Amino acid sequence: xxxxIFFTPGPSAIYFTVEAHMKTxxxxxxxxxxxxxxxxxxxxxxxxxxxxALMAIPEDYQIFFLSxxxxxxxxxxxxxxxxxxxxxxxxxxxxxxxxxxxxWKLSPQKAASDFGSLPNTDPSLIxxxxxxxxxxxxxxxTGVSFPVKDIYNIRKAHPDALIAVDGVSAFPVIDLDFSxxxxxxxxxxxxxxxxxxxxxxxxxxRAIEKANQKLAAGHSIGSYQSLPNLLKNGLKAQTTxxxxxxxxxxxxxxxxxxxxxxxxxxxxxxxxxxxxLYHTIEQHPALSAFVTDKKLRSETVAVxxxxxxxxxxxxxxxxxxxxxxxGYGAHKGKQIRIASFPTHSKxxxxxxxxxxxxx
Amino acid sequence: xxxxIFFTPGPSAIYFTVEAHMKTxxxxxxxxxxxxxxxxxxxxxxxxxxxxALMAIPEDYQIFFLSxxxxxxxxxxxxxxxxxxxxxxxxxxxxxxxxxxxxWKLSPQKAASDFGSLPNTDPSLIxxxxxxxxxxxxxxxTGVSFPVKDIYNIRKAHPDALIAVDGVSAFPVIDLDFSxxxxxxxxxxxxxxxxxxxxxxxxxxRAIEKANQKLAAGHSIGSYQSLPNLLKNGLKAQTTxxxxxxxxxxxxxxxxxxxxxxxxxxxxxxxxxxxxLYHTIEQHPALSAFVTDKKLRSETVAVxxxxxxxxxxxxxxxxxxxxxxxGYGAHKGKQIRIASFPTHSKxxxxxxxxxxxxx
Numbered sequence: 086x087x088x089x090i091f092f093t094p095g096p097s098a099i100y101f102t103v104e105a106h107m108k109t110x111x112x113x114x115x116x117x118x119x120x121x122x123x124x125x126x127x128x129x130x131x132x133x134x135x136x137x138a139l140m141a142i143p144e145d146y147q148i149f150f151l152s153x154x155x156x157x158x159x160x161x162x163x164x165x166x167x168x169x170x171x172x173x174x175x176x177x178x179x180x181x182x183x184x185x186x187x188x189w190k191l192s193p194q195k196a197a198s199d200f201g202s203l204p205n206t207d208p209s210l211i212x213x214x215x216x217x218x219x220x221x222x223x224x225x226x227t228g229v230s231f232p233v234k235d236i237y238n239i240r241k242a243h244p245d246a247l248i249a250v251d252g253v254s255a256f257p258v259i260d261l262d263f264s265x266x267x268x269x270x271x272x273x274x275x276x277x278x279x280x281x282x283x284x285x286x287x288x289x290x291r292a293i294e295k296a297n298q299k300l301a302a303g304h305s306i307g308s309y310q311s312l313p314n315l316l317k318n319g320l321k322a323q324t325t326x327x328x329x330x331x332x333x334x335x336x337x338x339x340x341x342x343x344x345x346x347x348x349x350x351x352x353x354x355x356x357x358x359x360x361x362l363y364h365t366i367e368q369h370p371a372l373s374a375f376v377t378d379k380k381l382r383s384e385t386v387a388v389x390x391x392x393x394x395x396x397x398x399x400x401x402x403x404x405x406x407x408x409x410x411x412g413y414g415a416h417k418g419k420q421i422r423i424a425s426f427p428t429h430s431k432x433x434x435x436x437x438x439x440x441x442x443x444x
Numbered sequence: 445x446x447x448x449i450f451f452t453p454g455p456s457a458i459y460f461t462v463e464a465h466m467k468t469x470x471x472x473x474x475x476x477x478x479x480x481x482x483x484x485x486x487x488x489x490x491x492x493x494x495x496x497a498l499m500a501i502p503e504d505y506q507i508f509f510l511s512x513x514x515x516x517x518x519x520x521x522x523x524x525x526x527x528x529x530x531x532x533x534x535x536x537x538x539x540x541x542x543x544x545x546x547x548w549k550l551s552p553q554k555a556a557s558d559f560g561s562l563p564n565t566d567p568s569l570i571x572x573x574x575x576x577x578x579x580x581x582x583x584x585x586t587g588v589s590f591p592v593k594d595i596y597n598i599r600k601a602h603p604d605a606l607i608a609v610d611g612v613s614a615f616p617v618i619d620l621d622f623s624x625x626x627x628x629x630x631x632x633x634x635x636x637x638x639x640x641x642x643x644x645x646x647x648x649x650r651a652i653e654k655a656n657q658k659l660a661a662g663h664s665i666g667s668y669q670s671l672p673n674l675l676k677n678g679l680k681a682q683t684t685x686x687x688x689x690x691x692x693x694x695x696x697x698x699x700x701x702x703x704x705x706x707x708x709x710x711x712x713x714x715x716x717x718x719x720x721l722y723h724t725i726e727q728h729p730a731l732s733a734f735v736t737d738k739k740l741r742s743e744t745v746a747v748x749x750x751x752x753x754x755x756x757x758x759x760x761x762x763x764x765x766x767x768x769x770x771g772y773g774a775h776k777g778k779q780i781r782i783a784s785f786p787t788h789s790k791x792x793x794x795x796x797x798x799x800x801x802x803x
Contacts, residue, residue: 089473093478096476099475107470116455116638117455120455155686159666184667189664279475280688280690307518307548308543308544308547308548311547327454327631328641329640330455330639
């Protein structure tokens with residue numbers, strides 16, 4: 086049976102070099118080495134260097150490896166908030182960060198909007214005593230993106246509060262000035278095309294300072310995933326627990342592949358693929374773009390409303406070996422979601438667009 | 445270069461079938477499927493069924509997939525303790541569970557002993573109002589095992605408190621009556637021979653009830669890894685986050701392989717391998733068993749003191765392709781630690797024993 090091409094918004098197609106790297110990992114016994122060995126430390130260091138180069142992350146920022154972006158929501162609340170966080174909520178994932186703050190008995194506030202749109206990002210609507218402000222660069226559930234210039238405006242208006250950016254299905258494609266934010270994170274099964282099971286957390290010196298302040302004020306900042314402990318281990322290029330060494334190894338390889346291809350090429354291709362997908366959706370008699378405001382349309386996850394049950398289109402594509410995602414939550418059966426991540430070649434997206442058009 | 449054989453106490457040698465299963469995973473695109481698809485649910489269900497069969501876990505116990513045993517320490521404190529936990533501390537890992545409770549501002553108590561021995565397990569030494577009692581079946585840092593009959597005595601004396609058993613380097617080799625405990629957990633890179641990046645949590649109905657009580661009393665029990673949320677997802681054979689689907693798939697396969705071999709055979713071989721290792725250590729002029737009380741000696745991790753720098757022996761073995769572990773923490777350079785997990789064949793342990801004897 087020929088392999089399917091996964092255009093699902095995560096887990097998605099693995100990066101086209103992963104299979105070869107997995108074979109290298111088996112040959113070099115990467116899964117068997119000690120996670121505190123010099124060999125494992127080497128993978129850690131290379132991955133950090135490559136990520137910094139790929140996304141122009143400032144030298145004094147730290148990069149830590151945790152288990153998932155979901156975990157990192159929690160760790161940010163534990164380390165960076167004593168009481169007051171503020172969350173932009175406009176989809177399943179941005180909402181969930183707010184819900185976590187409520188679960189942990191903090192006093193979160195939010196600016197919310199319906200799926201498919203973005204809340205008012207006027208910085209004056211954020212309370213002055215907010216400790217942490219959060220937004221998702223790319224709401225994977227709806228295909229709405231948060232314009233980076235709005236983040237920079239918020240920074241200017243609230244220079245003392247920390248900013249946490251969800252880059253889950255955006256990094257490394259979306260270009261962000263990391264010096265204007267304090268915390269950013271992603272999981273590897275989206276744009277990096279790895280098997281699920283690793284979350285990456287990028288933090289500024291100010292974020293680490295905040296965790297130290299919270300601890301000094303007598304609050305708990307957690308145990309093994311506190312920022313001081315992550316830093317202590319990170320400075321040795323070690324994780325705080327027996328982490329997914331295989332995935333750190335694979336990430337070191339895939340980021341090297343991306344550096345070789347060049348971020349400029351990856352970003353240019355990404356714009357082309359997104360334009361083609363939205364054009365295809367707009368031309369299609371049975372589809373319409375869910376996000377009507379064109380400047381909010383995600384470059385990496387295109388979402389389309391379907392006239393009838395979206396399962397019909399999904400199944401028709403699947404029969405041709407092309408797997409796209411269903412609508413999220415209440416939109417299941419009414420939408421399709423299509424990922425165009427760095428591993429998806431222009432030719433694959435063209436094939437998908439042609440096939441969609443013919444349905 | 446011929447492959448090395450890893451006898452390190454975790455990460456260790458991968459189970460001898462893992463490489464073949466990894467190739468199947470690539471062929472069947474296991475890393476690309478949605479973690480909430482019927483296919484992923486199938487891996488979840490099979491793994492749960494196999495684990496229950498392998499270790500005779502009661503039907504009404506739940507099995508959840510998290511990121512690591514380290515995480516599960518934290519989740520147990522969040523879900524199962526309002527204030528008072530009691531910890532047997534006799535090595536790096538059993539101590540760390542106690543430290544986590546202190547980090548989270550609970551009021552933990554402990555019975556502690558030096559590395560290489562076990563604290564007094566007389567149940568009358570445990571405070572009557574203890575909510576959770578914890579012990580490690582196998583202290584990976586020292587090679588000390590906690591006798592299961594002592595656990596059953598503790599249960600009898602404190603029937604209302606919950607018992608949490610660390611089975612990290614013990615399961616499935618050590619036979620435990622799960623009906624006498626409420627929480628048990630392990631990570632997969634030890635006896636199950638998988639790549640690191642998955643923690644497995646086994647809980648009794650009483651444990652879930654305790655989490656519900658804590659929540660009803662107005663305390664936070666966390667967010668996505670609260671037991672009610674784990675249960676809600678677990679009943680659908682789903683994880684609470686985008687988990688390491690590849691590892692759940694591999695665990696379904698390795699547990700099936702173990703069932704086919706038979707736990708009785710695995711346990712009989714384990715006893716033989718341990719006896720051979722301790723015999724070799726005792727006969728060796730430059731080695732002595734660290735754990736002097738024979739009935740406390742771990743079956744899966746043998747620890748030996750070395751007369752001179754343990755690095756000399758470790759390197760001599762490494763030159764012959766045999767990798768053993770160093771002493772843990774303060775014992776680094778003074779001890780070697782040898783894993784004999786189910787993937788280590790009798791022949792491999794014999795080869796190691798012969799090579800050790802010849803040094």
